[in-house]
Amino acid sequence: MRRRPLRNERLIFEHNRERRARGRYELPPLDVPAVDAGSVLPEEQVREPLADLPDLGELDVVQHFHRLSQMNFAVDEGLYPLGSCTMKYNPRVNEVAARLGGFTALHPLQPASQVQGALRVMWELDQVLKTITGMDGVTLQPAAGAHGELAGMLMIRKALEARGEHREEVLIPDSAHGTNPASATFAGFEAVEIASGPDGTVDMEALDRMMTDRVAGIMLTVPNTLGVFEPRIVEIAELVHGRGGLVYMDGANLNAFLGKALPGAMGADALHINLHKTFSTPHGGGGPGAGAVAVSRGLVPHLPVPRVIRDGDAFEILWDDPASIGPMRGFYANFLILVRALTYIWGLGAEGLAETAEVAVLYANLVRHRLTSAYHLEYDAPSLHEVVFDDAFQRAHGVTNVDISKRLLDYGFHPPTMSFPLIVHGALMIEPTESPAPEEVEAFCEAMLAIAREAEESPELLHEAPHETPVRRVDEVEAARHPTLRWEPSEKS
Numbered sequence: 001m002r003r004r005p006l007r008n009e010r011l012i013f014e015h016n017r018e019r020r021a022r023g024r025y026e027l028p029p030l031d032v033p034a035v036d037a038g039s040v041l042p043e044e045q046v047r048e049p050l051a052d053l054p055d056l057g058e059l060d061v062v063q064h065f066h067r068l069s070q071m072n073f074a075v076d077e078g079l080y081p082l083g084s085c086t087m088k089y090n091p092r093v094n095e096v097a098a099r100l101g102g103f104t105a106l107h108p109l110q111p112a113s114q115v116q117g118a119l120r121v122m123w124e125l126d127q128v129l130k131t132i133t134g135m136d137g138v139t140l141q142p143a144a145g146a147h148g149e150l151a152g153m154l155m156i157r158k159a160l161e162a163r164g165e166h167r168e169e170v171l172i173p174d175s176a177h178g179t180n181p182a183s184a185t186f187a188g189f190e191a192v193e194i195a196s197g198p199d200g201t202v203d204m205e206a207l208d209r210m211m212t213d214r215v216a217g218i219m220l221t222v223p224n225t226l227g228v229f230e231p232r233i234v235e236i237a238e239l240v241h242g243r244g245g246l247v248y249m250d251g252a253n254l255n256a257f258l259g260k261a262l263p264g265a266m267g268a269d270a271l272h273i274n275l276h277k278t279f280s281t282p283h284g285g286g287g288p289g290a291g292a293v294a295v296s297r298g299l300v301p302h303l304p305v306p307r308v309i310r311d312g313d314a315f316e317i318l319w320d321d322p323a324s325i326g327p328m329r330g331f332y333a334n335f336l337i338l339v340r341a342l343t344y345i346w347g348l349g350a351e352g353l354a355e356t357a358e359v360a361v362l363y364a365n366l367v368r369h370r371l372t373s374a375y376h377l378e379y380d381a382p383s384l385h386e387v388v389f390d391d392a393f394q395r396a397h398g399v400t401n402v403d404i405s406k407r408l409l410d411y412g413f414h415p416p417t418m419s420f421p422l423i424v425h426g427a428l429m430i431e432p433t434e435s436p437a438p439e440e441v442e443a444f445c446e447a448m449l450a451i452a453r454e455a456e457e458s459p460e461l462l463h464e465a466p467h468e469t470p471v472r473r474v475d476e477v478e479a480a481r482h483p484t485l486r487w488e489p490s491e492k493s
């Protein structure tokens, strides 16, 4: 069961006002002439009456926010096997690097001569990502994976235009991440679904039939969202290239083959990398991310601007380039995320990165091995970094993937990704990452096995889960359709 009891925390406005005196700072008496706000600010900017803010002691405030932080589940708390999201540990040394004054006190319009160190960080990351992917050019601009997909598809569009070709369709397997068809559509293409074969990989006959001169290219997730590697990836790329198309590779799952295989050698023309997944920068909850895109030689001229370029020992910024797709966003991306990613990569080195992939794959296969008797596996192909079970066995007892996931919270684990990929009904997509200790992975498997037994013996226990969290089962439809976003005081104090 959950290792730490939790209690619900009231809003700060609802705390007992009697406690206000404890641990509060008293400002010294005013020793300069008092200024009336109304005499220095325009009248409409002066608030009347003053807002009814909570007036609490310092300890009350610290405890309030600490307790709030404990109501959530975090990577720093326990196994967070949210499939496709690579919720690995964020080493603290990354934070130390990202907080250095030389990085945090910069202005994006400072002349290049004053920010050589920052430009070098971007240039070095650029180089190391080229090595890791085996590609010819990199942009660090996109703010997330999906934004990287859009940048990549815009570059593909530009390259086709430069050749004087107009191709409007993009082939996307039904196992793709939902962002792929969205990005292709945003870039002005028509997303055309291509079915997976029975083993979850691309159906070559379908590809052969569909890859016409109307098709700009294919978007492939490698390994795909089932955690399955496309064994015919080189053949697929050759077929697409042979008919004048380009290959977009969704590299959000790079953690599976980091330091082991090169997308460049697989035939990718553009590939986004989620620095916030593979390279450990914190994510989830909408924080800043970075979706660097690596490209093949043919797309290099179309990379977004601004770009950092090296001129001898100095680094310059290229602001404009007629062949470029232009800027994807203001200035140079989420710079401090880039600092974290480079720190992580340099900290591990080539061997450490390869070991990362090995352990991530080993753990996913450990989970697969331990749970196959208790949970149904729709696609039986060998797993890489994640494994997708479903709730078919438990449905016989009226228990769904939602019940299983809610119950996991009682056992102190974050739930897996649910109901995705769409081709697996009732999916439970588990990605342990390389971060946890083996004992933690084992404890997670034990919890999943215990839940499978509970599903048979006392399904109602699962229907009502979670039992140990401060907020019990929420009505997800109501929460999505009629969210309460604003606190209203029950009475005027």
Ligand SMILES: *Cc1c(COP(=O)(O)O)cnc(C)c1O
Residues within 6 Å of the ligand: 084, 085, 144, 145, 146, 147, 177, 179, 221, 225, 250, 252, 253, 274, 289, 291
């Ligand atoms: C996470 C993910 C994305 C999207 O990345 P964001 O940074 O969330 O935009 C795309 N494809 C795959 C396979 C992913 O796992």
